Amino acid sequence: xxxxxxxxxxxxxQEGDSAVIKCTYSDSASNYFPWYKQELGKRPQLIIDxxxxxxxxxxxxxxxxxxxxxxxxxxxxxxxxxxxSAVYFCAARNNFNKFYFGSGTKLNVKP
Amino acid sequence: NAGVTQTPKFRILKIGQSMTLQxxxxxxxxxxxxxxxxxxxxxxxxxxxxxxGITDKGExxxxxxxxxxxxxxxxLRLELAAPSQTSVYFCASSYSKRVNExxxxxxxxxxxxx
Numbered sequence: 001x002x003x004x005x006x007x008x009x010x011x012x013x014q015e016g017d018s019a020v021i022k023c024t025y026s027d028s029a030s031n032y033f034p035w036y037k038q039e040l041g042k043r044p045q046l047i048i049d050x051x052x053x054x055x056x057x058x059x060x061x062x063x064x065x066x067x068x069x070x071x072x073x074x075x076x077x078x079x080x081x082x083x084x085s086a087v088y089f090c091a092a093r094n095n096f097n098k099f100y101f102g103s104g105t106k107l108n109v110k111p
Numbered sequence: 112n113a114g115v116t117q118t119p120k121f122r123i124l125k126i127g128q129s130m131t132l133q134x135x136x137x138x139x140x141x142x143x144x145x146x147x148x149x150x151x152x153x154x155x156x157x158x159x160x161x162x163x164g165i166t167d168k169g170e171x172x173x174x175x176x177x178x179x180x181x182x183x184x185x186x187l188r189l190e191l192a193a194p195s196q197t198s199v200y201f202c203a204s205s206y207s208k209r210v211n212e213x214x215x216x217x218x219x220x221x222x223x224x225x
Binding site for chain 2: 001006032034042043044045046049089091093096097098099100101102103104
């Protein structure tokens with residue numbers, strides 16, 4: 001099956017700085033890569049996603065990049081705010097429509 | 112639309128007891144999933160379904176069973192509960208592989224086995 005690795009496990013930044021979270025995947029047939037934000041005690045919420053035929057996607061302060069050759073993708077958050085503090089998960093979807101998740105990154109944005 | 116609805120929200124079981132976690136979606140999604148999330152960890156796929164009558168194992172299926180008799184419902188059955196099954200369980204659904212592929216989650220069921 002697919003194996004998704006995510007780094008770092010914790011990330012602490014100053015408000016206004018940028019944050020980058022990186023993921024790698026093992027199955028070259030994976031074709032869709034969503035990112036989720038999970039606040040304490042809540043369900044994961046989709047924040048951005050990218051398909052395998054696209055290299056980069058932006059949505060305001062959030063961007064995702066994908067390198068299919070290297071099988072890695074990254075989440076970039078610019079101008080971080082305290083409300084960005086949460087756990088972020090990357091995921092990869094394989095050809096059978098199964099979603100596999102990374103282990104999560106706890107982002108702490110210090111005011 | 113209510114989206115993906117899970118019941119119950121919380122449950123405490125004794126070792127050896129059985130229970131069914133309910134999941135229903137009203138978005139006419141073909142694909143449904145069960146994940147478990149242990150404290151401070153990511154989500155692990157237990158079972159998934161591509162449509163009524165079709166289910167398949169995920170990464171951690173042992174100790175669980177599922178059924179999918181309708182498009183809307185995808186219950187997860189725990190037989191002979193063990194402390195290792197203490198976790199938060201999330202049900203999720205998506206429409207298809209090609210369009211509207213986003214994965215939507217229910218609000219979760221927190222299960223403790225004591």
